[in-house]
Amino acid sequence: MSAFLAIYLREMMILRRRLKRQLLSISVSPLLYLVTFGFALGGSVKVGDRGYLEFLLPGLISMASMTQAFAIAGEINTARFYFHAFEEFQAAPVSRLSFVLGETLAGLTRAFIAMAVVAILGFLFGVRIHCGPYLLLAAFLNAFAFAALAVAMAMLVKSHADQALLSNFIITPMAFLGGTFFPLDALPAWARTLLQALPLSHASKAIRADAFREAPELAPFIILAACAAAFFCLAMAAVSKARD
Amino acid sequence: MPAAPLLSRSQMIRLRGLSKSYGPLKALDGLDLEVRRGELFAFLGPNGAGKSTTIRILNGITRLDTGEAFIGGVDIRRDPLKAKRLCGMVAQHTSLDGELSVAENLEIHGRLYGMSREDRRRSAREHLEYVEMADRAETLVKTLSGGLKRRLMIARALVHRPRLLFLDEPTVGLDPAIRRRIWSLVKSINRDGVTVFLTTHYIEEAEFLADTVAFVNRGRLLETGPPQDIMGRLGSWAVDTFEGGEMKTRFFRERGEAAECLRGLSESGSLRRVNLEDAFLSLTGRRVA
Numbered sequence: 001m002s003a004f005l006a007i008y009l010r011e012m013m014i015l016r017r018r019l020k021r022q023l024l025s026i027s028v029s030p031l032l033y034l035v036t037f038g039f040a041l042g043g044s045v046k047v048g049d050r051g052y053l054e055f056l057l058p059g060l061i062s063m064a065s066m067t068q069a070f071a072i073a074g075e076i077n078t079a080r081f082y083f084h085a086f087e088e089f090q091a092a093p094v095s096r097l098s099f100v101l102g103e104t105l106a107g108l109t110r111a112f113i114a115m116a117v118v119a120i121l122g123f124l125f126g127v128r129i130h131c132g133p134y135l136l137l138a139a140f141l142n143a144f145a146f147a148a149l150a151v152a153m154a155m156l157v158k159s160h161a162d163q164a165l166l167s168n169f170i171i172t173p174m175a176f177l178g179g180t181f182f183p184l185d186a187l188p189a190w191a192r193t194l195l196q197a198l199p200l201s202h203a204s205k206a207i208r209a210d211a212f213r214e215a216p217e218l219a220p221f222i223i224l225a226a227c228a229a230a231f232f233c234l235a236m237a238a239v240s241k242a243r244d
Numbered sequence: 245m246p247a248a249p250l251l252s253r254s255q256m257i258r259l260r261g262l263s264k265s266y267g268p269l270k271a272l273d274g275l276d277l278e279v280r281r282g283e284l285f286a287f288l289g290p291n292g293a294g295k296s297t298t299i300r301i302l303n304g305i306t307r308l309d310t311g312e313a314f315i316g317g318v319d320i321r322r323d324p325l326k327a328k329r330l331c332g333m334v335a336q337h338t339s340l341d342g343e344l345s346v347a348e349n350l351e352i353h354g355r356l357y358g359m360s361r362e363d364r365r366r367s368a369r370e371h372l373e374y375v376e377m378a379d380r381a382e383t384l385v386k387t388l389s390g391g392l393k394r395r396l397m398i399a400r401a402l403v404h405r406p407r408l409l410f411l412d413e414p415t416v417g418l419d420p421a422i423r424r425r426i427w428s429l430v431k432s433i434n435r436d437g438v439t440v441f442l443t444t445h446y447i448e449e450a451e452f453l454a455d456t457v458a459f460v461n462r463g464r465l466l467e468t469g470p471p472q473d474i475m476g477r478l479g480s481w482a483v484d485t486f487e488g489g490e491m492k493t494r495f496f497r498e499r500g501e502a503a504e505c506l507r508g509l510s511e512s513g514s515l516r517r518v519n520l521e522d523a524f525l526s527l528t529g530r531r532v533a
Contacts, residue, residue, distance in 0.1 A: 003358065009352065009355065010352045017343060079341070082342075083341055083343075084337055084339040085340065088356075090304060091305055091333045091335075092353070092356040092357060093326075093328040243305065244305075
């Protein structure tokens with residue numbers, strides 16, 4: 001199993017080398033969302049009895065965990081298509097499990113760094129939310145699921161361009177429709193049902209519940225865990241398929 | 245286990261009926277091959293002959309369609325991870341992590357092969373000295389020249405102390421001086437007891453380095469043996485002439501016979517030693533390079 005650690009440490013070495021740039025890059029989107037949606041537009045908007053910024057912040061945490069976990073796909077593809085380093089892993093005595101686990105945990109680490117950045121930005125904007133074990137568990141499952149999905153997609157695409165397309169078709173719609181910016185309860189029943197199919201909707205719901213000290217529901221955790229397991233299996237199969 | 249009785253202890257690689265197709269294209273078409281332990285073996289053929297596909301299959305990067313392949317007595321399909329531990333590979337294109345330093349690349353490689361912390365550090369230091377890059381340990385790989393990257397790839401492939409080293413076109417794109425330096429390095433690695441399996445389409449590289457050469461064309465083995473034996477079947481000397489718009493070559497055992505032929509020609513011609521290119525051309529009608 002030391003191979004899984006090698007895969008993980010390699011990603012961490014690369015991340016450490018560009019940590020400052022990475023932190024700045026991670027901060028841009030949530031900062032813009034907080035300013036535009038929270039500050040400029042949301043000052044007068046209330047969701048239930050909460051201010052919009054308070055409603056928005058858990059959604060942004062959920063979204064950041066997804067986008068940064070999925071961003072590991074870009075790193076894998078840089079190694080695969082640009083540096084050809086993926087062949088080094090294929091030629092080494094590294095099992096599929098070690099590779100997928102190492103890369104998934106690297107995505108998970110990136111996700112938790114991003115969530116910390118969003119939480120700090122929220123704090124600077126004067127938003128205080130509760131951060132309990134249920135929030136962390138939901139964030140963990142969400143990030144694990146999207147990191148595993150990222151590994152699978154990175155193995156299946158044939159070029160960098162394909163990867164960008166996938167992000168546009170999977171991540172961007174999910175970010176806007178997965179309960180980040182508005183409560184799904186306000187939507188018509190058919191739209192609510194449709195959006196329930198998105199894992200991010202469940203992550204947003206579970207994270208928001210803990211952030212607001214509400215009693216957690218079991219269903220979102222089960223759905224997220226099922227997604228994480230399914231995407232992990234998909235990633236394992238995709239690694240086999242990547243051998244030509 | 246059918247593996248044991250099939251293999252002699254002196255064999256490092258044994259391939260039987262290896263086939264691989266990419267759609268309608270047959271990259272390997274029933275390739276049979278044997279490489280002895282401790283040998284410096286050159287696998288020669290033109291582009292698209294199946295050289296890289298063979299190396300990629302033996303390293304587990306590409307899946308074989310049919311046939312069997314053993315490395316050091318290990319069936320690569322039954323126990324791929326064990327087979328991989330015996331091998332080091334230097335790919336045709338640079339496959340280093342450009343964003344990591346030289347030392348970090350070797351550190352990750354050692355970890356991938358399950359080496360202990362002390363062993364991987366000592367081996368990395370030794371092999372960087374071996375390729376004369378000890379002073380570059382902290383350099384970012386993306387800032388290295390092509391020749392240094394190639395030497396680093398060789399050092400990395402040796403860090404886990406493999407018994408078999410694959411070199412896929414190790415000097416392609418390098419200038420002549422650096423090419424010679426890589427050749428010395430390859431000779432030295434082989435002298436230290438590592439079996440070397442080299443693919444190349446540089447004839448002089450195979451002639452200078454190899455104990456045994458094998459010609460491959462369109463995925464099939466054409467000929468294998470020591471370079472001197474293969475070339476010797478044609479003769480020792482060659483006279484090239486340009487007749488009727490075509491290059492023609494005649495072969496001779498003795499230099500005197502060749503010189504006499506040259507004097508008797510109405511066209512201009514040139515006298516030279518027979519090389520592996522001649523042998524390949526006589527077998528296939530195609531040039532290697």
